[in-house]
Amino acid sequence: MIPWKEIDRAEVPGNEGEVILLVRDREFSIRTAGTELMNSRIHGSEDALAELSCSRLNPQVPWQILVGGLGMGYTLAATLEQSGPDAEIFVSELIPAVVRWNREHLGHLAGNPLADPRVRVEEEDVVKTIGKEKSVWNAILLDVDNGPAGLTRKSNDRLYGKSGLKKSFDALKPGGILAVWSCGIDEVFTRRLKLAGFKTKVLSVRARKSGKGSKHTIWLGIKP
Numbered sequence: 001m002i003p004w005k006e007i008d009r010a011e012v013p014g015n016e017g018e019v020i021l022l023v024r025d026r027e028f029s030i031r032t033a034g035t036e037l038m039n040s041r042i043h044g045s046e047d048a049l050a051e052l053s054c055s056r057l058n059p060q061v062p063w064q065i066l067v068g069g070l071g072m073g074y075t076l077a078a079t080l081e082q083s084g085p086d087a088e089i090f091v092s093e094l095i096p097a098v099v100r101w102n103r104e105h106l107g108h109l110a111g112n113p114l115a116d117p118r119v120r121v122e123e124e125d126v127v128k129t130i131g132k133e134k135s136v137w138n139a140i141l142l143d144v145d146n147g148p149a150g151l152t153r154k155s156n157d158r159l160y161g162k163s164g165l166k167k168s169f170d171a172l173k174p175g176g177i178l179a180v181w182s183c184g185i186d187e188v189f190t191r192r193l194k195l196a197g198f199k200t201k202v203l204s205v206r207a208r209k210s211g212k213g214s215k216h217t218i219w220l221g222i223k224p
């Protein structure tokens, strides 16, 4: 068994621990607090987050899509694949080192999505990005934790509570979609999405593109 080798580590802003980038042969891993946030070999459900959302958007209009966070760029790459030439894809990534890692070590994994002219990346908390403007996004694709509870940082809980969901609702255009990735089911979160006014779908998606592996959950909250 080839041992993991640390490439770099960085602090999570707000003094909320650190993230570590590791490599083993051609496999990469981003970890925080002893838990794997992302592994380069398994990204079927991260791709599905974009595919399931974009397939429900109106193809006649150019899309403005917010992706939070960057990770290894798979959700971003899948969003680009689904989007037309006039789309604008905005990425909010909390940890500056993750953006740098994508430029220096990880870009090739998902086909260098940061180099696409439709992409703008900001080193910013996605909570802040969502709160900036109303009725601007066709879709907000959230994969910042392992589910609707702060893992990367405790303060991410703000995204999944009543007021956080209201902010996402307000930031979406009518017909817009809030998509949330999770490693498991959470009935309370489903109810919360409905209470926030979203028409809600809960989808079970395989971790691997091959249709194998564990099952992950994706919520699609559609703003009527």
Ligand SMILES: C[S@@+](CC[C@H](N)C(=O)[O-])C[C@H]1O[C@@H](n2cnc3c(N)ncnc32)[C@H](O)[C@@H]1O
Pocket: 037, 038, 043, 046, 047, 068, 069, 070, 071, 072, 073, 074, 075, 076, 092, 093, 094, 095, 098, 124, 125, 126, 127, 143, 144, 145, 152, 153, 156
């Ligand atoms: C599980 S990874 C995302 C994986 C990504 N979907 C992919 O396809 O590779 C989570 C990412 O969200 C970032 N993140 C965590 N909290 C965030 C926040 N509040 N705002 C923006 N990015 C955040 C982490 O630094 C990490 O890069």
